[in-house]
Amino acid sequence: MIHLNLTAKAANTYDAIVVGSGISGGWAAKELCEKGLKTLVLERGKQFEHVKDYENATKDPWEIEHRGRLTTGQVKDHPYLTRERVYSGFNDKYWIKDTDSPYTESKRFDWTRADIVGGRSIMWGRGSLRLGEQDFEANAKEGIGVDWPIRYKDLAPWYDYVEAFAGISGQAEGLPQVPDGVFQPPMEMNCFEKAVKGRIETAFPGRKMTMFRTANLTRPIGERGSCQYRNLCDRGCPFGAYFSSNSSTLPAAAKTGNLTLRPDAIVNSLIWDEKAQKITGVRVIDKHTKEMTEYYAKIVFLNASAMASTFLLLNSTSTRFQHGVGNDHDIVGRYLMDHHFHAGASGTSEEFADKYYYGRRPAxxxxxxxxxxxxxxxxxxxxFQYTGFSARGNWARGVAELGVGAAFKDYLTEPGPWQMGLMSFGECLPYYDNRVVLDRSKQDAWGQPVLQFDAEFKENEKKMRKDMDGEAVAMLEAAGLKNVTPFNRDSFPGQAIHEMGTACMGRDPKTSVLNAWNQVHAAPNVFVTDGACMTSNACQNPSLTYMALTARAANHAVEELKKGNL
Known part of the structure; x- marks a missing residue:
């Protein structure tokens, strides 16, 4: 006689499972819970609570060990993370340990991964820009990659919806290439920026210099306070002034009573039920015990971040999906994109020597x-687009000086000249052969295969980069800056931390992984709404689009559940 532990299975069964608790995962949790679904959120990172766990958020540099500098041990354990400057002693507990979770590279790829509840929503740059109609049409018009199965009008109301909840400060400008949204008042430009803005817009009709649209509140929303202009955002904001899962969407989900959150849960694969002919749940490895547990649900949302969600699709093999869920036509992992940057220019000005500014504006x-x-x-x-910042030189400008005595000290108490920099973010075309695959020759600390990256910026991006620094020089010189110096350093995929595209949306199951509602063509109760779903990457910061796509997909999922279609 066979004894089935039905009680245990029932205890592990939910209406919905969300993999990942970052920007898109938090939105999936909020929307599904508020619509009445008992929802399990699985997060591989450690428990991390809003305010309580921002241990360095209000400390001065000298209160932090080594003043935030990394030790040789930290550098050794984080060989990928230390390629860029996001990882520091101020937030070292927030990031994954590279030596436990390695990956391999046919070509260099810098994969930045968080290891906390809330994911990278704690450390993100907060740029919140809409894609425009030209971005959704470009692939089809140019015959490149896959045609988006949606257009701007399909996503516009969902942009409105997520902007109102998240709180986006910005200035309406009436530009179709970066549509206006539901904005809080913008942060204010300083006097130098206002002057430069006028000169650039006069010298280059049609160009616009405006305040960055950012998920930093300038007016309180509920229990979230407005920005305090500390510019310590990547340590976590105890005021809730910037949007994060921990301060916003996860609390909203928890208030419904429908949320179950499990940290330290490494999702290994999706479960294919041969009898039911559908995905019925996920397999999860406990980070500490390495014990495998299965959880079940009617729908599964993959929001683990673009590369991690792609790993789950590829690692979920069965008699039906021998090469991974949704990968019947070898599309999963292809069209890997990221923005290319590290190109622009900077300069100085002796103007406004009697003017300064208040606080440390974070945008x-x-x-x-x-x-x-x-x-x-x-x-x-x-x-491409430019982001820019200006400031007056501080005492650090004296580091290279040889001065001594009272006069030198007095010199360092006065602010230096105005400085301004422009850095560009350029679009990468969706190339079929830019991809990520499973490398089964190597394993992580939990016995899983790792990802292998094979992607590069190609000729189109290289041509673009010549204009990315050249146009920056032209604008700064036209604005009257002196000592204008271009820069155009190496830029590798992954460095911009906007990786996307490896489970792209499309109309044809033979050329895409997801449909217009972010459902896997071959497994419609599986939704992918993080960066993996993107069909092109435009040049705008992408997180707002992930939020809007997630809210839209969650609404569709619940409607389909009610109809009995999932």
Whole structure:
């Protein structure tokens, strides 16, 4: 006689499972819970509570061990993370340990991964820009990659919806390439920026310099306070002034009583039920005990971050999906994209020597895309935008000086000249052969295969980069800055931390992984709404689009459940 532990299975059964608690996972949890679904959120990172766990958020540098500098041991344990500057002693507990979770590279790829509840929503740059109609149409018009199965009008009301809840400060400008949204009042430009803005817009009609649209509150929302202008955002904001899962969506989900959150839960694969002919749940490895547990649900949302969600699709093999869920046509893992950057220019000015500014504003300004639009034609496709910041030089400018005595000390108490920099973010085309695959020759600390990256920026991006620093120089010089110096350093996929595209949306199951509602074509009760779903990457910061797509997909999922279609 066979004894089935039905009680244990029932205890592990929910209406919905969400994998990941970052920007898109938090939204999935909120929407599904508020619509009445008992929802399990699985997060591989450690428990991390809003305010309580921001242990360095209000400390001065000298109160933190080594003043935030990394030890040789930390560098050794984080060989990938230390390639960029996001990882520091101020937030070292927030990041994954590379030596436990390695990956391999056919070509260099910098994969930045969090290890906490809330994921990278705690440390993100908060840029919140809409994609425009030209971004959804470009692939089809140019015959590149896969055609988006939606257009701007399909996502516009969902942009409105998530902006109102998240709180986006910004200035309406009436530019179709970066549509206006539901904005709180923008942060204010300083006097120098206002002058530069006027000169650039006069010298280059059609270009616009405006305050960056950012998920930093300038007016309180509920229990979340407004920005305090400390510019310590990547340590966690105890005021709740910037949008994060921990301060916003997860608390909203918890208030419903429908949320179950399990940290330290490494999702290994999706469960295919041969009898039911559908995905019925997920297998989870306990981070500490390494014990495997199965959880079940009617629908599964993959929001583990683009590469981690792609790993789950590829690692979920069965008699039905021998090469991974949704991968019947070898599309999962392809069209890997990221923005390319590290190109622009900087300069100085002796103007406004008697002016200063208040606080440490955590957001700069930006100049939206202007190339290959409105009759402008370049020798490459798509375009780029600039983000910028200005400040007056501080005492550190004296580090290279040889001064001594009272006069030198007095010199360092006065602010230096105004400085301004422009850095561009350029679009990467969706290339079929830019991809990530499973590397089964190597394992992580939990016995799982690792990802292998094989992606690069190609000729179109290289041509674009010549304009990315050249146009920056032209604008700063036209604005009257001196000592204008271009920069154009190496940029590798992954460095911009906007990786996306490896489970793209499309109309045809033979050329795409997801449909117009973010459902896996071959497994419609599985939704992917993080960066993996993107069909092109535009040049705008992508997180707001992930939020809107997630809210839209969650609404559709619940409607389909009610109809009995899932």
């Amino acid at each position: 700069g300004f930006f100049i939206p895309r202007f190339v290959n639009l409105n009759g402008d034609k370049r020798d490459y496709l798509r375009g």
